């Protein structure tokens with residue numbers, strides 16, 4: 001198993017599996033290193049896709065693992081890899097979100113993410129909880 005930035009060779013997998021954003025967005029994000037993949041024998045079996053809130057704070061938009069690899073710590077390792085990369089790029093804060101009826105919220109809290117707000121969109125759905133994590137304290 002390996003965790004690395006997605007490469008052009010991973011595009012077929014990502015385009016076939018990540019239906020939440022347009023294909024052009026997936027391509028652009030591979031180009032600018034905003035997708036990280038978990039691979040087995042160099043074949044992707046999951047990914048983390050991120051962007052920037054306010055164009056400033058790294059925001060994890062999507063985390064997904066093929067079902068048979070869940071619950072073994074790989075999701076946590078993907079997040080930790082991303083956080084280390086963000087520290088290396090000079091960031092001190094990262095963010096993500098989760099619906100209040102989604103199980104992943106517990107994983108985020110366990111990894112040190114703190115609830116910092118929420119929104120309902122559309123209005124009559126479950127609360128989307130916004131999470132924030134300080135990666136290091138100010139100098």
Ligand SMILES: CC(C)(COP(=O)(O)OP(=O)(O)OC[C@H]1O[C@@H](n2cnc3c(N)ncnc32)[C@H](O)[C@@H]1OP(=O)(O)O)[C@@H](O)C(=O)NCCC(=O)NCCS
Pocket residue numbers: 061062063064065066069070071072073074075076077098102103104105106107108
């Ligand atoms: C969320 C996900 C990436 C976590 O990866 P993972 O390798 O299973 O996570 P880890 O083994 O590191 O940690 C386990 C925790 O992940 C979460 N988790 C485990 N299986 C999950 C599942 N099927 N769906 C959602 N979250 C899950 C739980 O919080 C779990 O802790 P818990 O058992 O104490 O509740 C993975 O389970 C998954 O792809 N789920 C479906 C997609 C999803 O819900 N993505 C998050 C929202 S974008």
